């Protein structure tokens with residue numbers, strides 16, 4: 295008897311690796327500028343507000359123009375193969391524009407824009423590139439998540455989502471650790487971006503492996519007349535909006551991620567200023583965060599698959615993050631070992647919450663609305679990812695300037711406030727699960 299592709303362990307893990315590698319390249323590009331903040335200041339003259347504007351351009355298309363939601367609708371209407379190819383192409387266009395901005399535009403040229411006023415042309419072009427990249431990247435993110443749920447539902451779903459997040463963290467870790475050595479080797483700020491762009495091309499090629507396999511799965515499902523179940527209707531969005539569990543998880547996502555990814559954008563400089571780490575190695579300590587999550591996210595995902603306790607796992611993760619920022623806020627604690635220890639705790643927290651969060655969405659929202667549901671959650675999350683770096687940049691510039699350096703006290707309070715609020719939503723979600731019986735505390739693997 296010929297084995298069905300939907301039952302083949304090798305097939306679904308091949309799909310997972312192909313999609314995860316594509317995402318990993320995206321994550322590398324997403325944060326490649328973070329360790330370069332101080333150099334951007336020294337070489338191009340960007341101040342903290344300009345760096346904040348660049349970081350917040352992440353949300354120009356996704357949040358303000360609602361493109362991320364458009365991406366989710368495209369996914370549910372056109373399917374994962376089309377959307378994945380489209381999104382990866384968009385990421386590439388954005389990456390090239392970002393590279394062009396840093397490599398070819400003179401940082402002293404200024405331009406005037408209707409709402410923004412006067413700004414550096416280089417900042418504008420680079421930010422536009424980043425905004426376009428972010429649209430492709432986030433659309434690819436929801437596509438990857440939906441692909442994995444489609445291939446793994448009822449099987450090792452949380453483990454698989456955890457593995458995908460692990461690959462993603464590998465990309466973030468590369469982004470923390472590699473740019474400064476690449477810059478030192480070539481002496482140009484644009485070379486790390488070029489490096490990522492070439493990797494993205496590789497990611498585009500590897501995605502084609504998924505395209506071929508998914509076509510086979512579609513044929514098999516069409517024979518079993520399952521395909522029609524997965525048709526999307528616009529009214530589905532309203533149904534998602536009415537779901538309270540969905541909003542709790544979306545708010546938890548917004549607050550928790552806003553306390554982690556935007557922090558990483560400033561973490562290298564924070565290590566230098568608060569913990570007196572040598573600038574040469576300062577990227578290594580934040581790089582420990584993704585390193586830990588690399589192994590722990592699949593581990594916790596596996597635990598969720600077999601033992602359940604998804605809502606509890608998310609609550610523990612948010613509480614640990616609170617502990618980290620309380621420690622960062624204590625003035626006298628500035629030995630580099632404290633920074634290392636806190637990065638490890640942050641890594642555990644940042645493994646716990648995503649390992650339980652993403653599979654839990656699939657328990658609250660049915661499959662045919664999942665693309666739109668992930669898109670809406672990512673949209674809410676993007677408000678924080680785009681807004682918090684801008685707020686932190688402004689706060690640093692206005693209240694944190696100490697000569698040529700910065701005092702990070704207020705930014706740490708901002709991050710602490712975000713994760714304290716995330717604890718409230720983790721508690722609300724746990725209660726809602728008890729009331730509605732979503733099964734967040736139950737294992738994912740069906741016996």
Ligand SMILES: C[C@H](NC(=O)[C@@H](N)CCCCN)C(=O)O
Pocket residue numbers: 324325432435459462551555648652672675679
């Ligand atoms: C899987 C999840 N992805 C996201 O949350 C995306 N919206 C990307 C955010 C990454 C920003 N650098 C995750 O990474 O845990």
